[in-house]
Amino acid sequence: MAIWKQFVLSLIVIAAGFAGWIFLVPGAADVLRNAGVPQNLVARVAPPVKPGGDASGQGEGSQGGRNGGGRNSAVLVVTQAVVQGVVNDRLNAIGTGDAIRSVAVTPQAMGTIREILIKSGDKVKQGQVLAKLDSEEQVIAKGQAEVALKSAIEKSNLYHNIKSSVARMDVFDAEIAEQGARLQLQAAELNLTRRNIVAPIDGIVGIVPVNIGDNVTTSTPIVTLDDRSEILVDYWVPERFANTVSVGQPVEVTTVARPGQAFTGEVQAVDNRIDAASRTLRIRAKIDNRADVLRAGMSFNVSMKFAGDKYPAVDPLSVQWDSQGSFVWRVVDGKSNKVRVSIVQRNPDFVLVKAGIKDGDAIVTQGLQRVREGGPVRFGNEMASKNGVATQ
Structure with a gap:
């Protein structure tokens, strides 16, 4: 088959598939509107939706005719109440x-x-001896200092006893020599002590x-x-x-x-x-x-x-995104409304957000695909008792 024939055949198949999607898939018109297709063009290509039903006039609309209509037109959702969470705790x-x-x-x-x-x-x-160095030289130096001190003391005592017959300056020099000998002995004792290595703590x-x-x-x-x-x-x-x-x-x-x-x-x-x-x-x-x-x-x-900062905590599944950022669906009086949120912290079990919601608010966690702004919703049996809503 020639290439141009293959190309034409491919276009026909694609067009047929697109037309089938428009006429057979419920909600196709909403998808086109969200994609930016003008409303007048959507009205021409998509079949009108009968009140309470889908594009084919079957399903919930027909069932609603037998059961009262308004009840089954509401979207079935599961919600979870907002709780307080702590960030950086x-x-x-x-x-x-x-x-x-x-x-x-x-x-x-x-x-x-x-x-x-x-x-x-x-x-x-503290002060305990840990090790010792060789100290023979320091022991000798200490002995010499002791001998020198003994000599200086004897000389000073002698001059004090005969100070009447010796010059006053000689007595003073003897006292100075005695003090110097004492200092020499202290220095020798210190050097000997330093041969012991002791614990400072x-x-x-x-x-x-x-x-x-x-x-x-x-x-x-x-x-x-x-x-x-x-x-x-x-x-x-x-x-x-x-x-x-x-x-x-x-x-x-x-x-x-x-x-x-x-x-x-x-x-x-x-x-x-x-x-x-x-x-x-x-x-x-x-x-x-x-x-x-x-x-x-x-x-x-x-x-x-x-202590941490407290923020509303919601289920991670409830956070949705669009071109303007993140949001959640809150249910008030049986109707859904979109609330913009700013994510503060993500955790495995919940997400902390900054938003205009408070403890106890019902946030949609399941059935999000069909929720619309201001649209009626009804709660799933599993969550109905928690939200105080009776179901059929």
Whole structure:
């Protein structure tokens, strides 16, 4: 068959299908009107709809003639009442834990480690000796300072006893020498004390990275001490919560190391600025850990509850769209009317909207395809009792 004949045949089939759709499908005229076809043209091509019936004069119109007409011309719908929902009522974030106090202990002097008095996992008190450096030189220096002080004291006492026969300046010099000797002894005792490496805080000993015989300096870490009686959790929240989170607000955390167990605490600090790169705000929470089940460095799931803003909540199926935006169908006195809505938040079970609707309003969730502005509706049997409407 020639190409032009195939083309003509295709046009005939399409035209026949379009004509059949117009004359056989109920509501075709409404579709044409919504598509922008002029009313006078729709009236010419689409058959007139008989009152109470469809284009073929059958169906609901005929049934309505036997049952009173007006009842069955109403669209059968299912509705659901509007309820109040809360937006942003919970915040979830991921945070990192740290001990309330943590210190990397380093020596106060250079030397060789002669003794290590602790091991990993030990609990130590502030001031407890953790390790000792070689101290022979400092012991000798202390002995020399003690001898010098003893000599200065004897000389000062002698000059005080015979000050009538010696110059006043000599007595004064003897007193100065005694004070200098005392200071030298204090310095020698301090240098000797610094050969002991002591704990600056109460805490738990980490892994000891040094051994006896190692030469260390004042920058060499000897051990890390963690006071984990409380755990600090740092996490970041979106900037919209900047004016919502406050110090003292309760938090709840969970961790993968303790599945099924929740720990409570409170916000200890709120940063003073928003991070410009991530648009988030740093928050620090404090978690009680007297049971010593949490560790520094753990990851935490942080949860916070807020009062939140309340909005009308509707079924997700009820929200429809047209060229002007989103809307829902509200039923008042058995008739439907279109209400424009602005979606605030989508949830799996409901949608929070900003609209002129209130609690208890009946919103259409099923049968939406045939609902029209101001058109009569009747409720399905399943929802009739909930809406106080009798059905036949």
